[in-house]
Amino acid sequence: MSDEKPSNFIRDIVDEDLAAGKRxxxxxxxxxxxSGYLHIGHASAIxxxxxxxxxxxxxxxxxxxxxxxxxxxxxxxESIKNDLQWLGxxxxxxxxxxxxxxxxxYEWAINLxxxxxxxxxxxxPEEMKEYRGSLTEPGKNSPYRDRSVDENLDLLERMKNGExxxxxxxxxxxxxxxxxxxxxxxxxxxxxxxxxxxxxxxxWNIYPSYDYAHGQSDAIEGITHSxxxxxxxxxxxxxxxxxxxxPVPHKPRQIEFARLNVEYVIxxxxxxxxxxxxxxxxxxxxxxxxxxxxxxxxxxxxxxINEFCYRAGVAKRERVxxxxxxxxxxxxxxxxxxxxxxxxxxxxxxxxxxxPDEEVEWYDGPNHPSxxxxxxxxxxxxxxxxxxxxxxxxxxPKKFFRLGPGREVRLRYACYITCTDVLKDSEGNIVELRAxxxxxxxxxxxxxxxxxxxxxxxxxxxxxxAIETRLYEQLFTTPTPDDLNxxxxxxxNINPNSKKVITSYGEPELKKAKLGDPIQFERKGYYAVDxxxxxxxxxxxxxxxxxxxxxxxxxxxx
Ligand code: ATP
Ligand code: MG
Numbered sequence: 001m002s003d004e005k006p007s008n009f010i011r012d013i014v015d016e017d018l019a020a021g022k023r024x025x026x027x028x029x030x031x032x033x034x035s036g037y038l039h040i041g042h043a044s045a046i047x048x049x050x051x052x053x054x055x056x057x058x059x060x061x062x063x064x065x066x067x068x069x070x071x072x073x074x075x076x077x078e079s080i081k082n083d084l085q086w087l088g089x090x091x092x093x094x095x096x097x098x099x100x101x102x103x104x105x106y107e108w109a110i111n112l113x114x115x116x117x118x119x120x121x122x123x124x125p126e127e128m129k130e131y132r133g134s135l136t137e138p139g140k141n142s143p144y145r146d147r148s149v150d151e152n153l154d155l156l157e158r159m160k161n162g163e164x165x166x167x168x169x170x171x172x173x174x175x176x177x178x179x180x181x182x183x184x185x186x187x188x189x190x191x192x193x194x195x196x197x198x199x200x201x202x203x204w205n206i207y208p209s210y211d212y213a214h215g216q217s218d219a220i221e222g223i224t225h226s227x228x229x230x231x232x233x234x235x236x237x238x239x240x241x242x243x244x245x246x247p248v249p250h251k252p253r254q255i256e257f258a259r260l261n262v263e264y265v266i267x268x269x270x271x272x273x274x275x276x277x278x279x280x281x282x283x284x285x286x287x288x289x290x291x292x293x294x295x296x297x298x299x300x301x302x303x304x305i306n307e308f309c310y311r312a313g314v315a316k317r318e319r320v321x322x323x324x325x326x327x328x329x330x331x332x333x334x335x336x337x338x339x340x341x342x343x344x345x346x347x348x349x350x351x352x353x354x355x356p357d358e359e360v361e362w363y364d365g366p367n368h369p370s371x372x373x374x375x376x377x378x379x380x381x382x383x384x385x386x387x388x389x390x391x392x393x394x395x396x397p398k399k400f401f402r403l404g405p406g407r408e409v410r411l412r413y414a415c416y417i418t419c420t421d422v423l424k425d426s427e428g429n430i431v432e433l434r435a436x437x438x439x440x441x442x443x444x445x446x447x448x449x450x451x452x453x454x455x456x457x458x459x460x461x462x463x464x465x466a467i468e469t470r471l472y473e474q475l476f477t478t479p480t481p482d483d484l485n486x487x488x489x490x491x492x493n494i495n496p497n498s499k500k501v502i503t504s505y506g507e508p509e510l511k512k513a514k515l516g517d518p519i520q521f522e523r524k525g526y527y528a529v530d531x532x533x534x535x536x537x538x539x540x541x542x543x544x545x546x547x548x549x550x551x552x553x554x555x556x557x558x
Pocket of ligand 2: 033
């Protein structure tokens with residue numbers, strides 16, 4: 001990522017708070033709920049909070065907001081940690097779980113009850129909804145609102161001990177049933193849930209709501225700036241109410257920013273989960289998924305994702321970012337890092353008739369065209385080779401500088417060949433080409449200085465490695481997959497052709513490729529080893545093609 005420090009409205013607030021002496025140290029946090037894998041929107045949220053802590057030499061906390069035992073799993077905790085590490089967001093010693101604060105939260109709830117600021121309500125969920133009123137109508141007080149402190153204390157204790165059924169009672173803050181903000185109409189603080197919690201087991205029969213747990217967790221940890229997305233803006237008065245009414249050790253401040261939106265990308269965990277659970281994709285880390293793990297498997301780098309989030313910026317209002325910008329950031333990063341290799345994705349065989357039958361000639365190919373430090377590798381040429389089917393045309397137009405009958409091209413790193421014959425099957429499909437090579441052209445030029453216009457990539461038909469190549473298109477057919485007509489769901493926008501598996505051939509050097517190695521298949525694009533690879537079978541994912549559609553039409557690169 002760029003070294004310059006971004007300026008944005010959140011950093012302005014931080015600067016003001018520091019200048020005014022309100023804060024000495026800046027402490028931020030990322031508070032994921034362990035109910036799914038992280039997606040690119042989370043990567044943005046992580047970057048915003050982490051980079052502020054880092055630039056201001058403060059602290060960055062990772063806190064799992066594990067207050068909902070029904071949706072949470074250990075698998076998600078591990079994947080989230082792994083993704084943060086990969087993104088470079090180091091939480092150091094500051095790993096927390098909201099469940100660590102359950103005792104403290106309960107104690108504070110008792111405080112509120114004692115002060116007459118919270119009560120146990122027996123209304124059913126439906127009744128509660130009815131009593132809540134609407135945007136245009138005030139709510140009504142629950143008939144249980146004026147229970148005595150003693151009765152409330154007793155009921156709360158018994159709720160905790162598991163004496164009541166789920167849904168029978170809740171603890172509510174006593175604020176104002178006529179408050180213009182519906183969130184403030186006696187919000188629920190605790191609900192009865194007899195679910196086993198992934199960390200605290202069966203200890204609790206009641207669990208705190210997000211609104212109650214979140215701000216207090218911030219306060220306990222000494223978070224100074226609690227940064228979250230705009231949907232929490234209407235919750236802020238409640239966030240502040242709890243902080244004002246509880247004996248918390250610190251007073252954090254909540255600041256909201258706009259969610260990151262990207263074309264073709266869905267960032268709703270519910271929808272992503274549905275794609276996984278209903279088998280539309282092959283798991284959370286399917287390379288078509290906008291999850292951090294999906295991008296990683298696809299061959300995206302953390303640098304590219306961070307650069308993209310940086311460029312997308314911190315906004316107060318939502319907008320949709322172009323997918324092409326993300327791909328631009330990726331190509332910018334991969335261009336300098338990726339080792340060049342040759343692979344033929346859609347092969348057609350060429351027999352070089354004047355090449356000695358059993359001979360293997362080894363040529364040197366630089367691993368990078370402009371970075372000699374990346375070294376070279378050996379590429380074998382044999383009598384039979386594969387070239388890309390679309391690098392040949394039987395009746396080529398003038399501007400086609402690749403192979404055609406009687407035409408000469410350069411085989412990258414090796415020599416010149418001229419096509420002498422075209423072999424077809426009974427249906428007229430081209431099945432094989434014949435060619436001759438000029439022995440004088442070994443190394444890529446001839447003594448007579450003759451020029452060839454085209455250079456194509458190729459792979460020996462004998463000395464190669466077979467590759468299962470997975471090609472991808474966008475998972476959705478429209479840039480705004482959750483922009484729906486009546487009666488539609490986002491599933492109606494799924495692209496049925498988003499994954500295609502083909503068999504390709506690569507140069508032998510590809511056998512050494514490891515997970516995470518950035519690789520360019522020359523003239524084709526960037527590719528990455530898939531974890532499905534084994535000693536028997538090499539599997540590559542198409543990461544992104546070479547052609548850039550963003551950089552060209554936008555301002556010069558930063
Ligand atoms: P759900 O869809 O289940 O509400 P979520 O996407 O909000 O989940 P959380 O684990 O609660 O997931 O999110 C952790 C943090 O990431 C929150 O502070 C949230 O504001 C932020 N976040 C979530 N989605 C985005 C997004 N698209 N852009 C930026 N930040 C996001
Ligand atoms: Mg959420």
